[in-house]
Amino acid sequence: MTFVEKLSGAWRANRSLVCVGLDPDPQKLPESLTSKRAPIFEFNKAIVDATADLVCAYKPQIAYYAACGAEDQLALTIDYILATYPRIPVILDAKRGDIGSTAEMYAAEAFDRYAADAVTVNPYMGSDTLKPFLDRADKGVVILCRTSNAGAGELQGLKSDGQEIYLHVASLASRKWNYNGNVMLVVGATAPVELAAVRKVCPDLPLLVPGVGAQGGDVEKVLGSGLREDGYGLVINSSRGIIYAGKGPDFAAAARAAATQLRDQINGYR
């Protein structure tokens, strides 16, 4: 099964466009977990067990694990999701990008070492640097297009030949990079006008949309701008809004409540 098939199945099985970002800051873990041997993994496991029927994907952000040398707990987390909830895809958020020979190594990191279903990548270096990822037909390649942060427009919004850089990326994704049908684009929830423009260039591509919740993106506008004609096509990520919904020993129940609310809010606009 390819990544896109797995994602399509999860959208439908759970009637959900919600992706939960597993970005566990060791400083913010509930006290009840701090004495555990693998507290980050235990935190993730509890969140995953509480939300697996409510989501279409999980997205661990590798920086949170790399900062504290917890690659083993990232691997435990991904292994656990793949073994326990085999219908839910795992997107490794890593935003990798380098020359071809190095990109091969990054593809091995995401797809072989961690066995993620998809990985986020940065297009700044060009097509040849994306190829080692794109060639993995069974895996998803989630390419940064228009990001959710305040300064995203600084380079991405520069116009060339009458078209912003992020639309050049969208156009390359549609015309050139999707030869294995495994491309997704990142477009931030904080940029609904840009999201609509990308959807116009790429009517069928799945889009990963971060930036609802803590970053302030508007769910109604995201759905209005980005939904595909079939009512799917979006993977709407919330990290802090879900995983830190509660701080006490009931954090998993609080995460479930927050994920339910986001799923229902999204479905209300579909």
Added chain:
Amino acid sequence: MTFVEKLSGAWRANRSLVCVGLDPDPQKLPESLTSKRAPIFEFNKAIVDATADLVCAYKPQIAYYAACGAEDQLALTIDYILATYPRIPVILDAKRGDIGSTAEMYAAEAFDRYAADAVTVNPYMGSDTLKPFLDRADKGVVILCRTSNAGAGELQGLKSDGQEIYLHVASLASRKWNYNGNVMLVVGATAPVELAAVRKVCPDLPLLVPGVGAQGGDVEKVLGSGLREDGYGLVINSSRGIIYAGKGPDFAAAARAAATQLRDQINGYR
């Protein structure tokens, strides 16, 4: 001592603009090392011991360690260089980039976990995503500008307001990002015309120049295009051309010979 001071010292102490890229592909290690407990570290240590008086920096590429779960050997390598050759800066090649809260984690990975003197980063997401790196005044921030790969021009070469994107990056580096005096730019040796254009926009910034050796960049053109008025300002990286110069048990001596040759070739054009 700041990164730039350390780099300036190493340029002068070793009379060298050569940076050795420590990109150890486990498939290509000499057979004499494969039975060791930490073969990647032993390989790096031998290369470093053989070249430390010939270089201005070392640049481990994190992807080679991450692909095979050898973060511990990356840490051993950096620790060894910092402890044994404290005048030689270590640039961690990671090309990170993400929203601010995540970029904080990547800065912690490079500067706190690994204690690297500098890290490479990707500017596609904009100023706010570089800030957590730039704020570390004692550390170097090496920003991708015009890369060395064949497809580099695809996005970096698009023109906006009469100026290519990579020159917008150079201009931002010069005007906006260098508030702590810790910025370097990456400009590939394979693009000497672009290198000259960046040097014009940024007359004083140190430039990291990959792409000589295996990638085919021309040393004479690099010096002619990128050298600073003081005869320094370039960190010219060779990875495969030096670390795989020999394949037998004498690989370290072969690496020393290759590094000597490159240093002397470069100094011949200064």
